[in-house]
Amino acid sequence: EAQVTQNPRYLITVTGKKLTVTCSQNMNHEYMSWYRQDPGLGLRQIYYSMNVEVTDKGDVPEGYKVSRKEKRNFPLILESPSPNQTSLYFCASSISTGGLETQYFGPGTRLLVL
Amino acid sequence: RKEVEQDPGPFNVPEGATVAFNCTYSNSASQSFFWYRQDCRKEPKLLMSVYSSGNEDGRFTAQLNRASQYISLLIRDSKLSDSATYLCVVNGYGNKLVFGAGTILRVKS
Numbered sequence: 001e002a003q004v005t006q007n008p009r010y011l012i013t014v015t016g017k018k019l020t021v022t023c024s025q026n027m028n029h030e031y032m033s034w035y036r037q038d039p040g041l042g043l044r045q046i047y048y049s050m051n052v053e054v055t056d057k058g059d060v061p062e063g064y065k066v067s068r069k070e071k072r073n074f075p076l077i078l079e080s081p082s083p084n085q086t087s088l089y090f091c092a093s094s095i096s097t098g099g100l101e102t103q104y105f106g107p108g109t110r111l112l113v114l
Numbered sequence: 115r116k117e118v119e120q121d122p123g124p125f126n127v128p129e130g131a132t133v134a135f136n137c138t139y140s141n142s143a144s145q146s147f148f149w150y151r152q153d154c155r156k157e158p159k160l161l162m163s164v165y166s167s168g169n170e171d172g173r174f175t176a177q178l179n180r181a182s183q184y185i186s187l188l189i190r191d192s193k194l195s196d197s198a199t200y201l202c203v204v205n206g207y208g209n210k211l212v213f214g215a216g217t218i219l220r221v222k223s
Contacts, residue, residue, distance in 0.1 A: 103158075106157060
């Protein structure tokens with residue numbers, strides 16, 4: 001089944017404790033991205049990747065890191081989480097490098113930073 | 115001004131009603147337009163792309179008005195299962211997709 005998977009789905013952590021949210025897609029898509037969704041603000045892009053080893057900042061990159069060592073995986077790293085990073089996070093992939101086609105989203109990761 | 119703006123609603127309609135949402139965008143050079151559906155705190159899923167000539171998919175009709183820079187979504191014969199948040203998506207400045215904050219639809223029996 002074609003899909004985007006994320007883990008963990010739910011996470012409660014404390015300020016400053018490094019964490020990684022994994023994202024994997026099995027559709028051989030070129031483009032992958034991370035979004036956060038907060039009430040009233042819609043989905044905001046954190047980072048995106050147009051290809052392996054190519055990543056770039058989205059609209060809200062502060063406090064996050066990403067890597068794209070393999071085509072299928074695009075982990076999101078919070079080196080020192082803070083309470084303002086409490087949010088619902090979605091990973092997405094799209095078939096071509098431009099990322100302007102249909103976005104396929106993972107199921108989301110709910111993060112609470114205390 | 116936000117790049118993509120939507121009326122947050124909620125739109126409360128009875129089953130069988132016709133309901134329409136608009137979404138305005140600020141980048142006159144935008145070329146890609148979509149409507150996504152998001153059920154409560156689940157992942158967004160593509161509902162339909164929006165083409166220049168307008169397009170229809172069953173009970174759903176999408177229109178694009180470039181002169182006034184808005185897209186619309188019309189839902190006919192609303193079903194309870196149509197209750198969701200509808201996200202307008204447009205390629206904005208920097209040629210990246212920009213998501214609206216969404217319009218909440220509640221269909222009641």
